[in-house]
Amino acid sequence: xxxxxxxMFSRNKVWTGYTFSILLLLTxxxxxxxxxxxxxxxxxxxxxxxxAITGDREALDPMFGSIVLDIRFPxxxxxxxxxxxxxxxxxxxxxxxxxxxxxxxxLGVSSGASVGAVAxxxxxxxxxxxxxxxxxxxxxxxxxxTLVIVLGFARMVEKSMKMETIILTGIIFSSFxxxxxxxxxxxTGDELRQIINWLLGSVSMRGWEYIRLITPFFVIGAxxxxxxxxxxxxxxxxxxxxQHLGVNVQRRKFVVLAxxxxxxxxxxxxxxxxGFVGLVVPHMVRMVTGxxxxxxxxxxxxxxxxxxxxxxxVARTIVAPTELPIGVxxxxxxxxxxxxxLIQKRKERRG
Amino acid sequence: xxKASRISGGYGEKDVVKNVxxxxxxxxxxxxxxxxxxxxxxxxxxISGLLPCRSGDVSFKDQPLSAYSAKQLAREIAVLPxxxxxxxxxxxxxxxxxxxxxxxxGMFAPWKADDEKAVTEAMQQTGVAEFENQSIQDxxxxxxxxxxxxxxLAQEPKLLLLDEPTNHLDLSYQKQLLDLLKEWTETxxxxxxxxxxxxxxxxxxxxxxxxxxxxxTVQLAEPGHVMNKETVERVYRARxxxxxxxxxxxxxxxxxxxxxxxxxxxxxxxHFIITPDHVHMKAPQSLKTLSSAVIxxxxxxxxxxxxxxxxxxxxxxxxxxxxxxxxxxxxxxxADTVGMMTAVKVEDVVIREYKENGLSVVIAxxxxxGNAVDVSLSHERERETTVGTINSWIFINGxxxxxxxxxxxxxxxxxxxxxxxxxxxxxPLTGTLATGTSTDSALVAATQHGPLIQxxxxxxxxxxxxxxxxxxxxxxxxxxxRERKRSS
Numbered sequence: 001x002x003x004x005x006x007x008m009f010s011r012n013k014v015w016t017g018y019t020f021s022i023l024l025l026l027t028x029x030x031x032x033x034x035x036x037x038x039x040x041x042x043x044x045x046x047x048x049x050x051x052a053i054t055g056d057r058e059a060l061d062p063m064f065g066s067i068v069l070d071i072r073f074p075x076x077x078x079x080x081x082x083x084x085x086x087x088x089x090x091x092x093x094x095x096x097x098x099x100x101x102x103x104x105x106x107l108g109v110s111s112g113a114s115v116g117a118v119a120x121x122x123x124x125x126x127x128x129x130x131x132x133x134x135x136x137x138x139x140x141x142x143x144x145x146t147l148v149i150v151l152g153f154a155r156m157v158e159k160s161m162k163m164e165t166i167i168l169t170g171i172i173f174s175s176f177x178x179x180x181x182x183x184x185x186x187x188t189g190d191e192l193r194q195i196i197n198w199l200l201g202s203v204s205m206r207g208w209e210y211i212r213l214i215t216p217f218f219v220i221g222a223x224x225x226x227x228x229x230x231x232x233x234x235x236x237x238x239x240x241x242x243q244h245l246g247v248n249v250q251r252r253k254f255v256v257l258a259x260x261x262x263x264x265x266x267x268x269x270x271x272x273x274x275g276f277v278g279l280v281v282p283h284m285v286r287m288v289t290g291x292x293x294x295x296x297x298x299x300x301x302x303x304x305x306x307x308x309x310x311x312x313x314v315a316r317t318i319v320a321p322t323e324l325p326i327g328v329x330x331x332x333x334x335x336x337x338x339x340x341x342l343i344q345k346r347k348e349r350r351g
Numbered sequence: 352x353x354k355a356s357r358i359s360g361g362y363g364e365k366d367v368v369k370n371v372x373x374x375x376x377x378x379x380x381x382x383x384x385x386x387x388x389x390x391x392x393x394x395x396x397x398i399s400g401l402l403p404c405r406s407g408d409v410s411f412k413d414q415p416l417s418a419y420s421a422k423q424l425a426r427e428i429a430v431l432p433x434x435x436x437x438x439x440x441x442x443x444x445x446x447x448x449x450x451x452x453x454x455x456x457g458m459f460a461p462w463k464a465d466d467e468k469a470v471t472e473a474m475q476q477t478g479v480a481e482f483e484n485q486s487i488q489d490x491x492x493x494x495x496x497x498x499x500x501x502x503x504l505a506q507e508p509k510l511l512l513l514d515e516p517t518n519h520l521d522l523s524y525q526k527q528l529l530d531l532l533k534e535w536t537e538t539x540x541x542x543x544x545x546x547x548x549x550x551x552x553x554x555x556x557x558x559x560x561x562x563x564x565x566x567x568t569v570q571l572a573e574p575g576h577v578m579n580k581e582t583v584e585r586v587y588r589a590r591x592x593x594x595x596x597x598x599x600x601x602x603x604x605x606x607x608x609x610x611x612x613x614x615x616x617x618x619x620x621x622h623f624i625i626t627p628d629h630v631h632m633k634a635p636q637s638l639k640t641l642s643s644a645v646i647x648x649x650x651x652x653x654x655x656x657x658x659x660x661x662x663x664x665x666x667x668x669x670x671x672x673x674x675x676x677x678x679x680x681x682x683x684x685x686a687d688t689v690g691m692m693t694a695v696k697v698e699d700v701v702i703r704e705y706k707e708n709g710l711s712v713v714i715a716x717x718x719x720x721g722n723a724v725d726v727s728l729s730h731e732r733e734r735e736t737t738v739g740t741i742n743s744w745i746f747i748n749g750x751x752x753x754x755x756x757x758x759x760x761x762x763x764x765x766x767x768x769x770x771x772x773x774x775x776x777x778x779p780l781t782g783t784l785a786t787g788t789s790t791d792s793a794l795v796a797a798t799q800h801g802p803l804i805q806x807x808x809x810x811x812x813x814x815x816x817x818x819x820x821x822x823x824x825x826x827x828x829x830x831x832x833r834e835r836k837r838s839s
């Protein structure tokens with residue numbers, strides 16, 4: 001095997017990674033706000049944000065101000081939050097399962113959350129006391145339940161839970177849950193197109209209400225995962241190894257799975273199923289900085305945010321004025337990456 | 352330290368480990384042995400707290416394992432697992448650093464000087480420091496094994512559990528790793544439990560061995576008690592032979608395979624080639640040989656037997672090396688040759704065959720008695736070593752036990768003394784009857800076919816043949832020697 005990764009994880013690379021990721025996020029953010037059917041000049045954008053902060057909104061160009069503050073800014077923030085949630089959830093699933101192909105989408109967790117979300121939306125469920133938070137909470141619960149069932153099933157199929165077994169199980173459950181969704185849609189009868197659009201994922205026209213829904217879950221989930229970064233490193237060597245290194249595997253595993261489900265469920269609740277973000281981003285991050293989760297997790301957040309902002313930008317501009325669902329773009333990027341990782345891992349195992 | 356009391360357990364319904372008890376002594380190395388499926392790894396999992404015991408209990412420092420949290424336990428007990436593949440790239444340093452996990456405290460877990468020191472030391476001791484920045488996936492199996500050993504050592508455990516630690520390691524690293532562990536038991540007060548597949552390595556490095564068979568303890572004792580032929584053959588269902596290690600009082604087991612038994616052959620006079628330089632016996636197959644030759648001495652298996660003529664004034668600082676070169680020069684592989692030297696004319700060798708009751712031996716003697724010595728008086732004077740030697744070869748078409756080899760040697764020596772008496776050979780310094788010369792060599796070689804000959808003392812059938820043969824051949828050889836002296 002070629003010594004391809006000598007010095008792959010020096011401090012330098014990590015800091016380069018952070019610097020690059022932050023610059024990328026700023027760039028993505030700027031593009032996301034300025035580019036579109038109406039081009040907003042960069043200076044205008046800065047003025048508008050400055051005005052918004054000082055509260056001096058009247059002085060601004062009303063059209064640009066409205067486009068930036070009411071439409072694009074929340075859209076970009078939501079994309080960033082959803083992308084960050086999915087990416088960090090993917091990174092944590094991968095570490096926990098020792099499986100570079102795991103992400104909320106391939107594990108079927110997104111589908112589970114969708115079922116929860118669709119049920120909530122179309123049955124008009126409300127849990128007393130939760131109000132609008134009913135949607136993310138039910139999505140999260142559905143995500144967690146799905147994840148537990150998928151992993152339990154995979155373990156039943158094969159005790160060592162090989163990479164392919166988990167993914168195959170995830171796909172089986174995705175199909176199953178997908179048909180449940182279709183069934184629910186058929187039974188509700190109307191609004192078919194809207195549901196399909198929602199299922200393919202979108203961050204458009206959601207506004208601040210949805211940002212408010214996802215933010216607390218994102219913060220809690222991300223903090224919980226940061227707290228378990230070292231444990232994830234240990235568990236990447238297998239649960240037994242982690243146990244021997246002193247990790248309370250049962251508890252930490254549950255915390256990581258719950259956090260991942262929390263992030264996935266919340267993201268799906270606000271944006272539908274957007275696939276492959278959790279697969280592509282951590283993979284790229286690892287290629288640059290190595291596998292230490294203490295860096296992989298924060299870098300996944302930054303780059304997940306950037307990726308989804310950019311994907312959303314492409315989705316709404318490429319065939320303008322029509323908007324593509326964002327999930328189409330992420331799948332276009334994600335599926336080939338999935339294939340590449342599969343080939344690469346196969347080769348490693350053989351060589 | 353660690354104590355297991357009557358523990359049983361396993362996966363599913365059946366107990367894989369049944370009623371095993373032991374108590375570890377501080378700083379000892381306990382080896383766990385047993386055939387595949389005998390429950391070694393399961394026992395290890397129970398000891399490390401991974402698998403609960405169905406009955407009985409394991410305690411560490413007088414507290415049950417369950418009283419420790421995972422972190423507490425990891426500060427005391429480290430485990431080196433069997434190697435498996437990993438999904439992600441970590442560098443060697445990152446991997447070893449994870450060994451500090453149980454020692455780090457708090458949410459932010461700052462990296463302290465202690466941690467750095469332990470990691471660096473562990474990497475140096477295991478020889479992985481040189482590739483600390485490389486990815487573990489780019490390392491060979493042996494290197495990776497050492498990285499995980501470093502990880503375990505970085506935990507600074509009191510007890511180290513190893514599951515076949517020498518898997519994937521070549522001979523030199525096996526030795527290095529085990530020497531290192533042995534050293535750590537002394538320098539770091541480390542106690543070790545290790546599963547071994549290789550009985551001989553276990554015997555060399557372990558203070559005690561626990562032999563398991565079908566989940567039950569067969570024996571728990573020092574290697575000398577566990578590694579006996581009967582026990583090993585019964586547990587492993589394989590034909591073995593035990594012998595002692597050449598340097599240590601530890602038993603070693605050798606497999607006796609079913610193949611490789613040579614076709615039987617018979618040594619006769621015809622196998623000897625006599626030239627002015629040497630007598631050469633080329634055996635049709637390797638012979639088990641006990642000798643006091645210059646090369647190929649001791650007990651071993653040899654193909655070529657050479658009695659080389661050297662001049663009266665032969666002097667060489669390193670006669671061993673000289674003999675090796677001589678063998679190579681003449682096309683005998685030195686490693687496959689027993690070589691002796693004599694100043695006597697080797698053409699004068701007396702070779703005779705003796706047969707009786709289905710036994711047959713071939714005896715070859717060259718004799719010179721210019722250097723004769725009476726051993727009973729040899730302590731009285733200083734002597735110069737001069738040439739003049741009796742070299743006796745005894746080839747036996749039969750299978751001899753080790754004791755028969757030694758008795759054959761004794762019988763031959765007694766016979767030689769008697770032959771010298773008969774020929775009235777005197778020690779020129781003391782004037783008394785000589786018992787031999789100062790540089791006599793003897794060789795007993797056997798084909799190791801046919802029924803086992805247990806003894807070769809002077810009244811056994813083999814002893815009788817040897818006695819008679821040596822006396823006759825030596826007497827004749829001395830006669831020829833004296834004749835040549837007289838005529839020259």
